[in-house]
Amino acid sequence: MDPVGVISFTLIILIVVGGIYTYVSSTLIPIHADPSRETQARRQINHVAVEGLGESAEGIDIIFVHGLGSNPDTTWTARTLTSHRVNWVTELLPNDLKPAPNDLKPDLRPHTRLYFFNYDTDWRRAALKIELKDVAADLLSELIKLAQDSTHHGLSRPRRSFILVAHSFGGLVVKKAVAEAPDDVLDSVRGVVCLGTPHSGVKSAWISKLIAQSWWLLGANAAIFDELRHGSLYLREIQRSYRRATKIRKLRTFNFFEQRPTRFAPFYSEILVPEADATYGDPDDETTNMGMPTDHSGLNKFASNRSPGYDKIRLALVDILGSVVTEMRTNARSRHVVPETLNDQNISCVQLLGPSASQISIGPMSTDEAVQLLSSTIGLSDCKAEAQHPLEHIAGQMGGLPLALDIAGTIIRNSIMDGAVVAAIQRYADDYRDHRDEMLKSEEFRGLHHSRQTVWTAWNSAFAAIGGLSSDHGFLSLTLLSFMAFFAPSGVQSRIFEIASMDLADHDLGDNESCDGASDDSQLWYRTILKNENGSWDRYWYSQTTAILCRFHLLQKAPHDPETFVMHDLIRWRAQQGAMNIPVGPSVYVEFIVAVCRQIGKDPGLRFSLGSMDFSGPESASHTQQHDADRSDFA
Known part of the structure; x- marks a missing residue:
């Protein structure tokens, strides 16, 4: 040729x-980047909402971690003979966590939440150039967030524990994350379940690497198989670190290994991760090795609760869950709960009880919770439809404050005549609308209610404790509380104080006629809080006083803005009546608003929010002055 x-x-x-x-x-x-193949698990950590699971604040989060080149949608899903897809995590496991009818064991469902951890290790096309340590770092970051979300002040450990269930490569990710976890997260991990995890590596990893190298034009990631090389020093170090961490805390580990070969071709099959590589050499009391009559891909897929191996995994999870729930109940019996509010009595309780004291914060109730409390106190076994609206109205007026709701329910219960419950509820709502101050201050019902407090006296201990601080801290804090009571319920931004401080550098408080009635103490407070040094607001005393008020739960930071402070409606009412007899006259409030208006009139770049209005630049200044007495925006 x-x-x-x-x-x-x-x-x-x-x-x-x-x-x-x-x-x-x-x-x-x-290709993982193909939208049609995109996993439903959009985030790295995805909570699985299943009815009946996770209703308790304390309990266990089970986090499922898939393997190499997979995703949460397919890893835990099997096909039945009729081609129906079954995800055993969401469809089988929840029902199997409840005890048998005559079983005295606790129901594990209220304490259990399910999560999928999602990461991209599709190595075949357009693959990310990531390594095992990168995925482990992402998992650890999510565990830290979950631990922080579940940790409560005063508890020695988070209220929720973790169980990590991982398939194949995912088990290495879990071990790496656990080995590097800080103590507070590590204390939360109570068990690890590994399904076919190659602790010693994969003997056939070189074949997968060779295939990946032949697909280099497609962007395959061949380097990731270097980490799976059998007997690699990297995997040995992960194993040593993991064993050190788990031995100290007696963390339970279950290793499941396949007993059937995986078919790779019509005439070729082998066990991908044999027992020797999927287990530890010398199991101790905290490590259990168990075989399953399935191949590697069947370790994590079950079409029914009768599928081979499913019951073994279920029993392993129930074993860990049961021990955690039993421990929780034991601790609960020996735990003393102390309100988080900072006063001498509660501080003494915490110091006396030591580790057995758990401090809790009791915040406002939701509308549904408030209506339920009112109904229970009144004696309504079932809230009637005609009573729902007035009860919701009363709950709104009370701002969800448990003490106020309980007292209101007591008064209503004792005013019921001839069984006319709805009429008594409506009568209380009308009286509260017309005579709120008198009703909240009244002590006539003390003999009817188990509490010796009224809404008027509820914060006296907090006021007294703050007043007992050093003269500067106590006086400035209570005066700031009285001053903030003038503002709208939507909150007060720290920014408005900074703007007012700019004006104080140019105008003295006494320069304005509206402040002629301001007391010397009020003027001293005003100058201290708004102190301006060389054109910059010295916010030391503002930060100190707001921190004190927040510690005593008289102020709260807005959920998504730490520089905005909000006050409960009934605390505002009590402060307006005079907190520890330190009133701030309206004249100081008016001068404050005028000072702010002067500054935003001078500087177009200044901007802040107050109530439902946004202020910025000269055009808004006249609008501000026009509305500075509007009660819809200024209390």
Whole structure:
């Protein structure tokens, strides 16, 4: 054959091979970036909402971690004989956590929450160039967030524990994350369940790497298989670190290994991760190794609760869950609960009780909770439809404050005549609307109610404790509370104090006629809180006093804005009546608003929010002055 023919034949062969390669890669090799193949698990950590699970604040979070080149949608899903897809995590496990009818064991469902951890290790096409340590760092970050969300002040450990269930490569990710976890997270991890995890590596990893290298034009990630090389020092170090961490805390570990070979071709099959690689050499009391009559891909897929191996995994999870719930109940019996409010009595209780004291914060109730409390106190076994609206109205007027709601329910219960419950509820709502101050201050019902407190006296201990601080801290804090009571319920931004301080540098408080009635103490407080040094607000005393008021739960930071402070409606009412007899006259409030208006009139760049209005620039200044007495925006 002449040279031209050889070259032509070679080109034809290359074109044919390239065409076949392109067709196979585009049709048989999925690309993770393809929207049609995108997993439903959008975030890295995804809570699985299942009815009846996780209703208790304390309990266990089970986090499922998939393996290499997979995702949460497919890893835990099996096909039945009728091609129906079954996700055993969400469809089988929740029902199997409840005890049998005559079983005295606790119901584990209220204490259990389910999560999927999602990460991208699809190594075949357009793969991310990531390593095991990168995925482990992401998992650890999510565990830290979950631990922080479940930790409560005064508790020695978070209220929720973790169980990590991982398939294959996911088990290595879990071990790496646990080995590097800080103590507070590590204390929360109570069990690890590994399904076919290659603790010593995979003997056939070189084949997968060779395939990945042949797909380099598709962007395959061959480097990730270097970490799975059998007997690698990297995996040995992960194992040593993990064992050190788990031995100290007696963390339970279950290793499940496959007993059937995986078929890779019509005439070739082998056990991908044999027992020797999927287990530890010398199991101790905290490590359990168990075989399952399935191949590698069947370790994590179960079509029914009768599928081979499912019951073993279920029993392992129930074993860990049961021990945690039993421990929780034991601790609960020996735990003393102390309100988080900072006063001498509560501080003494915490110091006396030591580790057995758990401090809790009791915040406002939701509308549904408030209506339920009112109904229970009144004696309504079932809230009637005609009573629902007035009860919701009363709950709103009380701002969800438990003490006020309980007292209101007591008064209503004792005013019921001839069984006319709805009429008594409506009568209380009308009286509260017309005579709120008298009703909240009244002490006539003390003999009817188990509490010796009234809404009027509820915060006296807090006021007294703050007043007992050093003269500067106590006086400035209570005066700030009285001053903030003038503002709208939507909150007060720290920014408005900074703007007012700019004006104080140019105008003294006494320069304005509206402040002629301001007391010397009020003027001293005003100058101290708004002190301006060289054109910059010295916010030391503002920060000190707001921190004190927040510690005593008289102020709260807005949920999504730590520089905005809000006050409960009834605390505002009590402060307006005079907190520890330190009133701030309206004249100081008016001068404050005028000072702010002067500054935003001078500087177009200034901006702040007050109530439902946004203020910025000269055009808003006149609008501000026009509305500074509007009660819809200024209390």
